[in-house]
Amino acid sequence: MTTVPAVALVGISKRFGAIVANDGVDLVLSRGTVHAVMGENGAGKSTLMSILFGLVSPDSGNIFVDGKPTTFSGPLDAISSGLGMVHQHFRLFESMTVAENVVYGAEPRRNGLVNRKAAHDRVRELSARYGLDVDPGAVVGTLSVGTQQRVEIFKALHRDARILILDEPTAVLTPGEVTSLFAVIRRAADAGTTVVLVTHKINEVLSVSDEVTVLRDGRVTGRFQRADATSAKLVHAMTGREVTPVANSGSGSVGAAVLRVNNLTVVDHHTVRVTDVSVDVRAGEIVGIAGVSGNGQHELVEAILGTRRALSGTIELLGRDIGAASVRDRRALGLAVIPEDRRGEGSAVQLSTAENLTLGHHRTAPVGASRGLRRGWISLRAERARARDLIAEYDVRTSGEQLPVGSLSGGNAQKVVIARELSHNAPLLIAEQPTQGVDVGAIEAIHGRLLDYRATGGAILLVSHEITELLALADRILVMYAGRIFAEFSRSEATTARIGAAMAGAQAETDIPTEASRL
Amino acid sequence: MNIEPVPGGPGTVAPRAPEPLSRRSRASALLTLAVRHPAVVPTGAVVLAVLIGAAIVLAAGLNPISAYSAVLAGALDLENLDYTFSVWALICGMALAAAIPLRMGEFNLGGNGQMVLGGLAAAFIAGQLDLPSILLIPLAVVAAGVVAGAFGAISAPLSTRYGIPIIISTLLLSPVAVAIVSYLLRFQLGEAGSAVAQTERFPDSAHMWALGSLSYSNMGLILIIVLMALFWLVDSRSAVGFELRVIGANRRFASYGGVRVGRLAFGAMAASGAVAGVVGAIIVLSPPYRLVDGALLSPGYTFAGLAAALLAGGRPAFVPLTAALFTILQVGGGGMERSADVPRQLSDVLQGVVIIVLALRTIVDSRRTGRSATS
Ligand SMILES: Nc1ncnc2c1ncn2[C@@H]1O[C@H](COP(=O)(O)OP(=O)(O)O)[C@@H](O)[C@H]1O
Ligand SMILES: [Mg+2]
Numbered sequence: 014m015t016t017v018p019a020v021a022l023v024g025i026s027k028r029f030g031a032i033v034a035n036d037g038v039d040l041v042l043s044r045g046t047v048h049a050v051m052g053e054n055g056a057g058k059s060t061l062m063s064i065l066f067g068l069v070s071p072d073s074g075n076i077f078v079d080g081k082p083t084t085f086s087g088p089l090d091a092i093s094s095g096l097g098m099v100h101q102h103f104r105l106f107e108s109m110t111v112a113e114n115v116v117y118g119a120e121p122r123r124n125g126l127v128n129r130k131a132a133h134d135r136v137r138e139l140s141a142r143y144g145l146d147v148d149p150g151a152v153v154g155t156l157s158v159g160t161q162q163r164v165e166i167f168k169a170l171h172r173d174a175r176i177l178i179l180d181e182p183t184a185v186l187t188p189g190e191v192t193s194l195f196a197v198i199r200r201a202a203d204a205g206t207t208v209v210l211v212t213h214k215i216n217e218v219l220s221v222s223d224e225v226t227v228l229r230d231g232r233v234t235g236r237f238q239r240a241d242a243t244s245a246k247l248v249h250a251m252t253g254r255e256v257t258p259v260a261n262s263g264s265g266s267v268g269a270a271v272l273r274v275n276n277l278t279v280v281d282h283h284t285v286r287v288t289d290v291s292v293d294v295r296a297g298e299i300v301g302i303a304g305v306s307g308n309g310q311h312e313l314v315e316a317i318l319g320t321r322r323a324l325s326g327t328i329e330l331l332g333r334d335i336g337a338a339s340v341r342d343r344r345a346l347g348l349a350v351i352p353e354d355r356r357g358e359g360s361a362v363q364l365s366t367a368e369n370l371t372l373g374h375h376r377t378a379p380v381g382a383s384r385g386l387r388r389g390w391i392s393l394r395a396e397r398a399r400a401r402d403l404i405a406e407y408d409v410r411t412s413g414e415q416l417p418v419g420s421l422s423g424g425n426a427q428k429v430v431i432a433r434e435l436s437h438n439a440p441l442l443i444a445e446q447p448t449q450g451v452d453v454g455a456i457e458a459i460h461g462r463l464l465d466y467r468a469t470g471g472a473i474l475l476v477s478h479e480i481t482e483l484l485a486l487a488d489r490i491l492v493m494y495a496g497r498i499f500a501e502f503s504r505s506e507a508t509t510a511r512i513g514a515a516m517a518g519a520q521a522e523t524d525i526p527t528e529a530s531r532l
Numbered sequence: 533m534n535i536e537p538v539p540g541g542p543g544t545v546a547p548r549a550p551e552p553l554s555r556r557s558r559a560s561a562l563l564t565l566a567v568r569h570p571a572v573v574p575t576g577a578v579v580l581a582v583l584i585g586a587a588i589v590l591a592a593g594l595n596p597i598s599a600y601s602a603v604l605a606g607a608l609d610l611e612n613l614d615y616t617f618s619v620w621a622l623i624c625g626m627a628l629a630a631a632i633p634l635r636m637g638e639f640n641l642g643g644n645g646q647m648v649l650g651g652l653a654a655a656f657i658a659g660q661l662d663l664p665s666i667l668l669i670p671l672a673v674v675a676a677g678v679v680a681g682a683f684g685a686i687s688a689p690l691s692t693r694y695g696i697p698i699i700i701s702t703l704l705l706s707p708v709a710v711a712i713v714s715y716l717l718r719f720q721l722g723e724a725g726s727a728v729a730q731t732e733r734f735p736d737s738a739h740m741w742a743l744g745s746l747s748y749s750n751m752g753l754i755l756i757i758v759l760m761a762l763f764w765l766v767d768s769r770s771a772v773g774f775e776l777r778v779i780g781a782n783r784r785f786a787s788y789g790g791v792r793v794g795r796l797a798f799g800a801m802a803a804s805g806a807v808a809g810v811v812g813a814i815i816v817l818s819p820p821y822r823l824v825d826g827a828l829l830s831p832g833y834t835f836a837g838l839a840a841a842l843l844a845g846g847r848p849a850f851v852p853l854t855a856a857l858f859t860i861l862q863v864g865g866g867g868m869e870r871s872a873d874v875p876r877q878l879s880d881v882l883q884g885v886v887i888i889v890l891a892l893r894t895i896v897d898s899r900r901t902g903r904s905a906t907s
Contacts, residue, residue, distance in 0.1 A: 318788065320784075320787055320788055339790070340787060340788070341790035343790075344789075344790045345790075352788060357784055357785075358785060358788050359785065359788070360785060361781035361785045361786075362781075363781050364777070364778065364781045364782075368774070368777075368778070371774065372774075372778055372785070372789040372791075373790060375771050375774050389770055389771050390769055390770050391769055393768070393769065
């Protein structure tokens with residue numbers, strides 16, 4: 014074909030010390046298309062985008078914009094050449110209004126002062142053009158994450174970006190917000206904007222992209238047109254191996270109730286977080302809890318674990334009322350938890366991997382002892398041996414069990430948490446976002462383990478905002494919204510659309526309240 | 533636009549077994565490990581303090597080399613070694629009292645009050661009970677530990693129940709204890725007819741056992757060494773020591789994992805206070821075998837011990853070494869004043885510099901983790 018591509022990156026290489034983040038990468042973006050850049054964590058996607066946007070200078074390779082060789086000395090350069098970027102982590106002024114953020118650096122002026130009215134009009138105009146509703150006068154810090162992201166997008170569109178780079182934009186969005194984001198992306202592309210969508214989610218690539226470039230370990234391992242791309246091909250290019258998705262077959266026998274939560278209400282700082290929630294989880298069953306984060310799921314988990322007191326209601330574990338029991342007693346009775354906040358709650362980053370794996374196992378064999386002379390003492394040798402075994406079993410990539418967990422990548426740190434909690438073999442496992450930050454290949458391994466847990470009679474309460482994960486694993490799915498169980502679906506009734514709608518509070522609202530109702 | 537699978541693209545990429553980290557990244561991991569080694573920052577702090585001290589001495593127109601060699605000579609002279617070791621035991625004991633709560637991320641700034649209460653309890657037993665040494669001395673030491681431990685433990689529920697930070701409550705309670713002991717010595721327990729507020733001299737049966745023919749170091753030194761060894765053992769090998777370190781590293785993680793944070797804080801503060809009390813007992817059961825008002829506090833063992841514990845990061849293996857460092861400064865300061873004409877206050881300056889460098893490290897660390905948390 015003869016059309017000049019909007020952007021061509023040729024032979025881009027970039028090293029960070031010993032790490033080769035990009036290794037001879039070619040990326041060609043055709044004008045007016047949505048181009049997905051895929052790859053697992055650490056594949057080099059963000060680095061490549063930073064190079065394109067002038068934030069990082071490549072060690073070698075060339076950038077062509079509209080066919081002309083270009084070097085960007087910084088992002089301002091890139092912006093003036095018509096590029097715009099929405100970063101993985103937002104770069105907004107939280108105490109300023111939407112309009113101020115959008116026009117920042119390219120303010121409409123009148124008599125040398127910023128023209129506030131023009132700025133507001135501009136935001137309204139962009140809102141109307143792209144069908145995204147944002148209040149120009151709202152203070153950014155008070156907005157939901159999804160809305161903040163729209164502000165980021167508006168910032169780029171305000172400067173008439175012809176090439177829009179979105180780095181993992183959906184990681185923080187609800188299904189409804191993802192849908193409306195994709196509508197905007199489509200509209201922008203149809204209007205001639207070239208969109209680069211960085212992601213590691215296959216369904217997103219398949220639903221919105223025209224072309225796909227796959228990276229692995231800094232190299233291009235696949236290029237596809239939308240029509241040729243299949244889920245299997247993409248996964249293979251990303252991981253370098255065949256990954257067979259696992260799913261709950263629905264078979265197996267369900268036993269007695271392991272967890273019984275009745276009419277639980279949890280209040281935090283005068284705000285009701287959980288309202289009258291009842292859930293049962295039986296042996297050999299995975300009960301999924303769907304919901305946008307902040308709708309009470311985490312407080313429910315904390316109440317079951319015992320790190321938070323419930324206002325009213327009862328919690329029974331294996332038929333015993335544990336409402337007044339300590340965390341330690343609840344765990345001893347048969348509870349393990351994979352928490353949502355890995356760094357804040359699920360691990361101690363300065364402590365070694367071995368020590369992180371030991372917590373909760375330090376008073377029982379083999380590391381500790383629950384009776385006899387060795388009771389209350391720890392065997393360092395047993396701790397090391399156990400840590401090595403778990404590191405091997407769970408494929409944690411680390412150069413030693415004595416290295417601090419903080420030095421591991423997010424996915425590997427997550428595996429440490431999972432290894433520690435699964436190795437309790439507790440009758441009840443609560444898994445909150447168990448695959449967060451974990452690569453595609455490892456996700457399937459973790460899903461497989463959860464299904465094995467279920468098959469051996471374990472009861473699992475699975476809290477997730479990944480609908481695909483819930484559909485693959487859960488026997489039943491409850492949706493939490495504003496602190497209540499808003500809907501319940503059996504395996505056969507559950508569909509992405511139904512769950513997504515319930516997560517948003519059933520009505521197709523554009524803005525989902527993340528705060529539960531005030532007392 | 534012509535898009536086609538790259539040669540050797542997805543179809544031909546050979547399945548790859550997960551391979552271990554490359555040698556390169558292992559080397560860099562080792563390097564990080566070395567830089568993060570717990571001894572790096574403390575050593576740097578000491579070197580910096582020594583350099584700053586040298587600059588101060590130079591600025592005063594004196595010779596830093598002779599000043600420092602006078603410090604070393606004063607402390608490590610063979611004839612002085614006996615005395616140096618007796619001081620080391622006391623600083624080490626107070627360092628231990630600070631190190632125990634430091635493991636769970638808490639600061640005990642009430643060492644003075646705990647030490648003085650321990651001294652009072654020991655003095656009471658030693659002065660009132662007519663028992664043979666073999667019973668009297670252990671009893672006095674245990675009583676000191678119990679009383680001071682109980683006093684130290686008060687801070688734990690104040691923190692867990694009422695939210696008063698341990699660093700604050702220990703700091704504020706300490707002068708209260710000091711004042712009470714001072715009052716008792718002056719008006720209730722003091723030796724009648726003495727111009728100094730002090731108890732009567734204890735009977736011989738209450739004199740801490742000597743170590744051979746040494747005149748300063750006594751069984752108190754052995755007791756402190758045993759306590760240090762116990763601390764090391766509990767810290768590295770016991771469930772409780774492990775839990776304390778987990779609390780220090782991340783309190784939420786500890787609670788989530790089932791650690792009973794309140795109980796552990798209580799135990800740690802009781803142990804910390806008890807050790808300070810034992811130090812007080814060792815002091816009063818040593819010459820002049822009396823509890824003298826102010827005599828326990830004036831040498832500044834509490835602050836030197838706190839500085840040593842901070843420098844060691846609370847780590848049991850390092851505490852004796854950092855305590856030795858401050859002992860040398862303290863004991864050698866006198867020698868320096870005599871032979872190099874440098875005021876002994878330079879020792880205090882060096883202690884201060886070490887603390888400031890350590891405080892800076894804490895700030896830098898929190899900045900760094902703050903940043904990496906958002907990146
Ligand atoms: N500024 C940097 N300094 C050192 N290493 C970096 C830096 N940025 C990225 N890396 C490394 O480069 C690799 C690719 O990172 P990145 O481009 O962020 O991957 P992705 O966005 O695909 O997850 C990773 O191994 C990462 O640790
Ligand atoms: Mg990235």
